Amino acid sequence: MKQYLLRCGAFFDGVHQELKENVDILVEGKLIRAVGEDLPLHEDVEVIDLTDRTVMPGLIDSHVHYEFFDPATFNQFSITDTDERKALNMAHNCMEALGKGITTIRTTGTAFRGFGCLDVKRAIDMGLFPAARVIAAPHALGIPGGHWDFSTFGGNTNPALCEFLTQPYAIGSGAEDFKRLVRQQVKYGADFIKIMATGGFASPGDDPDELQLDDEELEAIIRTAHACNRKVAAHAYGSVSIDKLLELGIDEIEHGTLMEEHTAEQMVKSGVHYVPTLYSLVGDPEEPGAPAGMGTSEVPGAPTGMGTSGEPDAPAKRAQAPKPPAYQRKLDKYAAQLEQSRGIVLKLILDGQLVMGLGSDIVAGVASTEGWREFKCWRDLGIPALRTLVAATSDNAKIIGREDLGVLAPGKTADITAWDSDILEDHSALEGSHCTFVMKEGAIKKST
Numbered sequence: 001m002k003q004y005l006l007r008c009g010a011f012f013d014g015v016h017q018e019l020k021e022n023v024d025i026l027v028e029g030k031l032i033r034a035v036g037e038d039l040p041l042h043e044d045v046e047v048i049d050l051t052d053r054t055v056m057p058g059l060i061d062s063h064v065h066y067e068f069f070d071p072a073t074f075n076q077f078s079i080t081d082t083d084e085r086k087a088l089n090m091a092h093n094c095m096e097a098l099g100k101g102i103t104t105i106r107t108t109g110t111a112f113r114g115f116g117c118l119d120v121k122r123a124i125d126m127g128l129f130p131a132a133r134v135i136a137a138p139h140a141l142g143i144p145g146g147h148w149d150f151s152t153f154g155g156n157t158n159p160a161l162c163e164f165l166t167q168p169y170a171i172g173s174g175a176e177d178f179k180r181l182v183r184q185q186v187k188y189g190a191d192f193i194k195i196m197a198t199g200g201f202a203s204p205g206d207d208p209d210e211l212q213l214d215d216e217e218l219e220a221i222i223r224t225a226h227a228c229n230r231k232v233a234a235h236a237y238g239s240v241s242i243d244k245l246l247e248l249g250i251d252e253i254e255h256g257t258l259m260e261e262h263t264a265e266q267m268v269k270s271g272v273h274y275v276p277t278l279y280s281l282v283g284d285p286e287e288p289g290a291p292a293g294m295g296t297s298e299v300p301g302a303p304t305g306m307g308t309s310g311e312p313d314a315p316a317k318r319a320q321a322p323k324p325p326a327y328q329r330k331l332d333k334y335a336a337q338l339e340q341s342r343g344i345v346l347k348l349i350l351d352g353q354l355v356m357g358l359g360s361d362i363v364a365g366v367a368s369t370e371g372w373r374e375f376k377c378w379r380d381l382g383i384p385a386l387r388t389l390v391a392a393t394s395d396n397a398k399i400i401g402r403e404d405l406g407v408l409a410p411g412k413t414a415d416i417t418a419w420d421s422d423i424l425e426d427h428s429a430l431e432g433s434h435c436t437f438v439m440k441e442g443a444i445k446k447s448t
Ligand SMILES: [Zn+2]
Pocket: 063, 064, 065, 108, 298, 361, 364
């Protein structure tokens, strides 16, 4: 079996918030066999010199929508693109991700009408082309006219067209209906279940504080999913919805950016997993113009002073497009609460008691090549680099249910990356161009 000995410059194992020196990694086949100082070198082992790089686990992005490219056109293409085109988009984005050091992505509800995202996943697993592996919730379950009902997006108000465009596997009403939808997701290969528990900022016909699934529906979804050995991740913003979800035994919260303090405490007590997708909330202070934009970012724009300078737009520098009026009205309505909740979320990250993941919300919140901006965002908000990287590696591995990933230790899957940037000081350190080496399951996918 092929063996590699990786000689590392700086070494981050994905768990401990420290950079070690003089660490070697022995890879055999798909697995890491040994990690330590001055590992013995056998004759048939190929040595890879990474002594001038920072070595860490392959990154995991735990919240993406890879079937599109551009936040600005997402609304429109959600209904005009075919499933075949969406599959090509997703395959392309998974290939691009791998070259940028992201060896695993989790898609949190797609806009496929059918289950094309699982075909992309299977093709990648078969090794048909080099790409990030996929963990998938094929659809985000929700209500007619709710946050993920694309049939009314793009300005479509024609009921005949809406009925035609409604995703048959995603949209339901009533406990029995949602039981059926959960079982269908599992039947066709879902790794987990995603639900749109509340409205959103960009979905024009609802409100982020609106609980869109009632108690019976939520209970039916969670109970059925658990009976099928699947976890449930919920898109939800405020305390009313999150308190209810926690009470009913939800496994994971996405966004949560309108929550109050008592809910954060309850989340810690419950041990729920949490992916806050912060970039689409706060944007980038170096990016002119409004931050969150486009059609369907589930989380809104910047608090005062973060990327809302009012200067003329500079599209070439921006990852996000301007917001439509309905979206902006909600941002204005919730501005104070968003800012307050941001402090609560940051405290949760720094406390380190919760398993919290790094999720970019590509392409709902950011263009498909810009996932590193979530890393930069956490850094810009004052989160230490290594805490941020724990979120992108070992915490995300727990969240996606793949604890063989995200950690450089004996017995783990050999997903390993190396970077030529200063990850401690440079907030843009994980921009794809800085990734110079990628190994996925013990095979070298990039080496420059
Ligand atoms: Zn999302």
